Amino acid sequence: MNREAFLKYIDHFNNKRYNEAVSYFAPDVTIEYFDNAIFKGGYSLPPAKTLHGPQEFIKNYKELHEYVDEKLEVGVLMINDKHVFVELWTEFYCFKDPPPGHYLQYRKGDLVVMTNWVLYDLENDKFKRIRIAHFRMHDPKLTKFFKDKIQQ
DSSP, X not given: OOHHHHXXXXXXXXXXXXXXXXXXXXXXXXXXXXXXXXXXXXXXXXOOOEEESHHHHHHHHHHHTTTEEEEEXXXXXXXXXXXXXXXEEEEEEEOSOOOTTOSOOOOTXXXXXXXXXXXXXXXXXXXXXXXXXXXXXXXXXXXXXOGGGOOO
């Protein structure tokens, strides 16, 4: 894995090319999510979740992206032969209300900006285990991708 390959993976993700994105995954990859950061105050917190395998990843993001547009920008990126560590500027713009009871608690028009840290374990140059940790929420006015969505 090198910087160029990782940036291509992020480009696939940002452009919803799910099959291309999961080509970077080991067949038995696990993706572990934090449990408390993307939900605004006053909402109940969902349990942490872990996805198993590329197909669960695709299913999860296809469902999520029915309601939000999500964009990632790479900040600090460190790569060695066993790990990738990245600081990701992460933005969500909710363009459609999810159904009642859905885990996503954003509503149409919400713009959420945050920094997340992600640690990828590599095996045979593929992502074997991915751990996502939330660092900080940011003022939505700091959006880099959805400037036209800022509510005045």
